[in-house]
Amino acid sequence: MTIKKFSQLSKQEKLSKLTKKFKNPILTIIITVYNQGKxxxxxxxxxxxxxxxxxxxxxxxxDSNEKTKKIIEKFKKNKPYTKVIINKKNRxxxxxxxxxxxxxxxxxxxxxxxxxxxxxxNLNKLKVFLYKLxxxxxxxxx
Numbered sequence: 001m002t003i004k005k006f007s008q009l010s011k012q013e014k015l016s017k018l019t020k021k022f023k024n025p026i027l028t029i030i031i032t033v034y035n036q037g038k039x040x041x042x043x044x045x046x047x048x049x050x051x052x053x054x055x056x057x058x059x060x061x062x063d064s065n066e067k068t069k070k071i072i073e074k075f076k077k078n079k080p081y082t083k084v085i086i087n088k089k090n091r092x093x094x095x096x097x098x099x100x101x102x103x104x105x106x107x108x109x110x111x112x113x114x115x116x117x118x119x120x121x122n123l124n125k126l127k128v129f130l131y132k133l134x135x136x137x138x139x140x141x142x
Contacts, residue, residue, distance in 0.1 A: 025056040028106030032060050032096040036114035037067040044075045046117035057082040060096040
């Protein structure tokens, strides 16, 4: 059996080793949505391609129409790490983000709007960086 040094591991092997140390997700992605069904799919598809074992996805629906709600429910069906919060009346993006923060489980938070999307390579680099920090920093700007 060959033993590799940490520096010799692939990015995925490094991430796997680092994530085993923590119980809660390292990151929560909070997506605020209000009647944006047409563009929401791009946002959710960019997240769908990620390895999300250590990322919580939290969608805050700010009393959207039925089309948007159907898109959210379709996405959530196969994603056990996704949590959906539905406002019973429209409260605005600030209130929705605050609600997302209160319900997040990750150490760090990324905010997305329905017209945003994530690039897999960048998020994986960020996750490796966050695990190397050992969760000591309170704020990271990238």
